[in-house]
Amino acid sequence: MSAPQPAKSAPQRIVLEGRYARLEPLDSKHAADLHAVSTMPGGAERYRWLFTGAPESVEEMETRIEQGKAVSDPSYVAVIDRASGRAVGQQGWMRIRPEHGSIEIGGIYWGLPMARTPLATEALFLFARHAFDELGYRRFEWKCNNRNEPSKAAATRFGFQFEGVFRQDMIIKGEGRDTAWFSIIDGEWPAMRAEYERWLSPDNFDADGVQKSKLRTR
Incomplete structure (x- = not known):
């Protein structure tokens, strides 16, 4: 077994292009x-x-x-709807540890115009693909308040594995937070990448943009 390797670098402020979404370094023009x-x-x-x-x-x-x-950590991007050219959300690289090959997607605000569209899934996919395939990360994390049921459901849908809860981890907005941890690791990624590509294909959506089949990451 070969020794684990660090990632190439921290993510740079570059544009990541998708079919439906474009991720741009967050700037005042998006405000x-x-x-x-x-x-x-x-x-x-x-x-x-x-x-x-x-x-x-x-x-x-x-x-x-x-x-x-x-x-530099966190480092945020704007999620651009390529159909309208408008910023409809943002997300960030967090807990950036290239020396350990570990990185997190966090600070996610996916606005209502992204609901029931491929935008959120592709925005997540572009981060994961860049982290694993281009930068060589070994671990891609998702964390949230343990009471945030929609976020935990999203993590599961996207294929993250639940790892446990850090009790009394933070105080946010005057409230205690237990933090739920999820991850995808590099050995799981190739099969998941293929499934993301299948799901994001235009063939998977009808004329109204409704998915024909669900994302199957499990």
Whole structure:
């Protein structure tokens, strides 16, 4: 058995292109779109489990983005809907440890325009493919508040394996957080990559954009 190898590097601020989504390094130019998505009816509710609440203005969104650009971990991207050209969500690289070949997707805000579309699945897939296939990571993590049932269900759908709960792990917005841990490792990825590619194929969607078959990662 060969010795485990570190990843090539931390992710760089590059564009990742998909069929439905494009991931761009988060920048002030995305602030107006993200504010609009965050403040549409129901949009603010999606901040329930994040470290911050919904931005109250475009200027506040711009400030958050500029502050985020000043650090390398976490490193955020905007999720662009290629059909409209608008930013409809954001996600980040976190707990970036190339020396151990381990990295996390986190800080996820997938806005309501992404619901019931291939955008979220492809946004996750683009991160995973870049981490495993291009940067050589061994481990891809997903973590969330253990009370966040939609996030845990999403992790399971995407093929992450549940690893356990860190009790009293954090205090977020004045509340205690038990953190649920999930991961995908490199040995699992080739079969999962093929399934993602099958599911994301245009052949899997009807004329109204409805999936013909579910993602089968288990």
